[in-house]
Every structure is written in structure tokens, then in C-alpha cells.
Amino acid sequence: HRHDEEAGRYLAMDCEFVGVGPEGAQHALARLTLVNWHGQVVLDTHCRPPQPVVDYRTAVSGVRPGDLQGAPD
Numbered sequence: 001h002r003h004d005e006e007a008g009r010y011l012a013m014d015c016e017f018v019g020v021g022p023e024g025a026q027h028a029l030a031r032l033t034l035v036n037w038h039g040q041v042v043l044d045t046h047c048r049p050p051q052p053v054v055d056y057r058t059a060v061s062g063v064r065p066g067d068l069q070g071a072p073d
Helices: 002-007
Strands: 011-020 026-036 041-046 053-055
Touching: none
Parallel strands: none
Antiparallel strands: 011 026, 011 053, 026 041
């Protein structure tokens, strides 16, 4: 079916960021989620920023310090 073929071509991405740098003013990726056309999770991973995290922005990002321990760079 053509609809199924088209649906298979699309992904949606959501990113969550934490604050790094002076006063945590710079953004750094801390979590990446991909879902397919049907809303099924394809990838959901935390990523460790290259700089020390100054502000986890947990209220918005949902990211906590323990989430980044052992996370890939």
C-alpha cells in the first residue's frame, strides 16, 4: 500500500537540552527521541554533553544528573 510506504519514510524527533558554559546560558543536547509515523519509539537515549552541565533544566527537560551517568558522548 502506498500509504504504508509513505508512512515508513517519516520520523519525528524531540530533543531536550541542558545548560552549559557561563551561567548555563549555552544549550547542549542531553536527550534525543525518535518516533515513527505511528508514534512508536525508534530511539530514546540520553547523551552526555561535551562540557560540564551547569543547569539541568529538569523542570523543562526532565533530565536529572543520574540520567547522564554512563550516557554516550
